[in-house]
Amino acid sequence: MSDTPVPTGPTLPDLGWQAFFADQVAETTRAVRVMEVHRSGAQAHGPMGEVRVPPSVNATVGDWVVFDPDLPSNSTVLDRFSLIKRRAPGKGHEVQAIAANVDTVFVVTSATREFNVARLERYVALTLEAGAEAVIVITKPDLSEDVATLEAAARTISDQVAVVTLDARGPEPRDKLARWCAAGRTVVFLGSSGVGKSTLVNALSDGPEIATQPAREADHRGRHTTTHRQMHRLANGALVVDTPGMRELQLTDTAGGLAVLFADLEALAATCKFRDCAHAQEPGCAIKAALADGEIDAKRVERWQVLVAEDTFNTQSLSGRRWDEKERAEGIRDRRARLGKGG
Ligand SMILES: Nc1nc2c(ncn2[C@@H]2O[C@H](COP(=O)(O)OP(=O)(O)OP(=O)(O)O)[C@@H](O)[C@H]2O)c(=O)[nH]1
Numbered sequence: 427m428s429d430t431p432v433p434t435g436p437t438l439p440d441l442g443w444q445a446f447f448a449d450q451v452a453e454t455t456r457a458v459r460v461m462e463v464h465r466s467g468a469q470a471h472g473p474m475g476e477v478r479v480p481p482s483v484n485a486t487v488g489d490w491v492v493f494d495p496d497l498p499s500n501s502t503v504l505d506r507f508s509l510i511k512r513r514a515p516g517k518g519h520e521v522q523a524i525a526a527n528v529d530t531v532f533v534v535t536s537a538t539r540e541f542n543v544a545r546l547e548r549y550v551a552l553t554l555e556a557g558a559e560a561v562i563v564i565t566k567p568d569l570s571e572d573v574a575t576l577e578a579a580a581r582t583i584s585d586q587v588a589v590v591t592l593d594a595r596g597p598e599p600r601d602k603l604a605r606w607c608a609a610g611r612t613v614v615f616l617g618s619s620g621v622g623k624s625t626l627v628n629a630l631s632d633g634p635e636i637a638t639q640p641a642r643e644a645d646h647r648g649r650h651t652t653t654h655r656q657m658h659r660l661a662n663g664a665l666v667v668d669t670p671g672m673r674e675l676q677l678t679d680t681a682g683g684l685a686v687l688f689a690d691l692e693a694l695a696a697t698c699k700f701r702d703c704a705h706a707q708e709p710g711c712a713i714k715a716a717l718a719d720g721e722i723d724a725k726r727v728e729r730w731q732v733l734v735a736e737d738t739f740n741t742q743s744l745s746g747r748r749w750d751e752k753e754r755a756e757g758i759r760d761r762r763a764r765l766g767k768g769g
Pocket residue numbers: 565566567568569592593594595617618619620621622623624625626
C-alpha cells in the first residue's frame with residue numbers, strides 16, 4: 427500500500443514485460459504493471475517499487491504504465507497487445523476493460539452437465555477478439571462416463587484452440603498447462619462457477635502465492651464479493667488475473683472473433699443471394715442449401731446466429747443507435763432459451 431520501494435521487487439520480465447512494450451518506450455525505469463484496480467485507483471508494481479496510479483489514467487489490470495512520480499495523473503498507458511472487455515452487466519451499455527495484455531485465456535468447463543458447446547464458443551470468440559490465445563480446459567473427467575465425446579465436441583469449435591482434459595485436483599494441471607504458464611506469462615481462467623478455476627490456480631501455485639498484494643487480501647474465501655480485479659504472481663512465475671463477475675459475460679464488439687470462429691459459415695453466407703439474408707425464408711440462401719445437403723451442422727448454424735445477434739445487439743446499443751432494445755433482447759433470450767441456458 428505504501429509508496430516505499432519494495433527491496434526485492436519483481437523485475438520487468440517477472441511482470442511480463444515483452445519486446446512489444448520495449449518498442450514503445452525509450453527507457454524502462456518507470457515502467458510499472460497494474461496488479462489491482464480499485465475505484466480509488468490502480469496499484470502497480472515495477473522496478474521502482476509499488477505505486478498508485480490515479481483513476482484518470484484509465485489503466486486496467488495487466489496494463490503497463492509509464493509512471494510519472496512527480497505528477498501521477500500524467501502517467502501513460504502503453505499500447506496493449508490484447509484486451510479482454512465486456513459489456514457491463516445491468517442496464518447500462520458501458521464497455522468494461524477487464525484485463526489487458528493477457529497471453530492465454532483458459533476457457534474452463536467440466537465434464538458434467540455444465541458442458542455446453544455454445545458457451546465455449548462464446549468464450550472462445552471473446553478471447554480471439556481480445557487478441558489472446560484460447561485453450562479449452564475440461565475438468566472433472568473422473569465424473570464422466572464419456573469424456574472422449576465431450577473432447578471431440580470441444581475440438582470441433584476451432585482448430586486454433588487446444589483442448590486439454592485434466593483433473594484439476596492434484597499434479598496434472600502443472601504438467602498439462604505448463605506450456606502456457608511459463609514465468610512472466612499472463613493467463614486468465616474463465617468459466618462458470620464450480621468448474622474448478624480456483625482449484626486450477628491452487629494446483630499451479632504449489633505453495634503460498636507470491637505476495638504482490640497486501641496481506642489482508644491474501645485470504646481467498648469471499649473474494650467473489652470483492653469489487654476489484656487483481657492479478658497475482660504464482661510460485662511458478664506465471665501471472666494470473668482474478669476476475670470476479672466474469673459470469674455475466676456478454677459479447678461486445680466480437681464480430682472479428684466470431685468471423686474467425688465461424689469463418690466457414692461466414693464465407694458461405696457471403697454467397698447468399700441477398701446481402702442481408704437472414705437465412706430463413708429468402709430465396710438463394712447458401713446456408714439453407716448447405717443445410718439441406720447436410721454439409722453443415724444445423725445446431726452450429728443456430729449457435730452462430732445467436733452469437734452474431736447478441737454481438738450486434740450489444741454493439742449497436744453501445745454505439746447509441748436507436749433500437750427497439752426490449753424486442754431485440756427478447757429475441758435473443760428466446761433463441762438462447764431454445765439452445766439451453768448456456769448459449
Ligand atoms: N471430481 C472432481 N472435482 C473437481 C475437479 N476440479 C475441481 N473439482 C471440485 O469442484 C469444486 C469447485 O471447484 P472450484 O475450483 O472452487 O471452482 P471455481 O470454478 O473456482 O468456482 P467459483 O469460485 O464459484 O467460480 C471443488 O470442490 C473442487 O474440489 C476435478 O477435476 N474432479
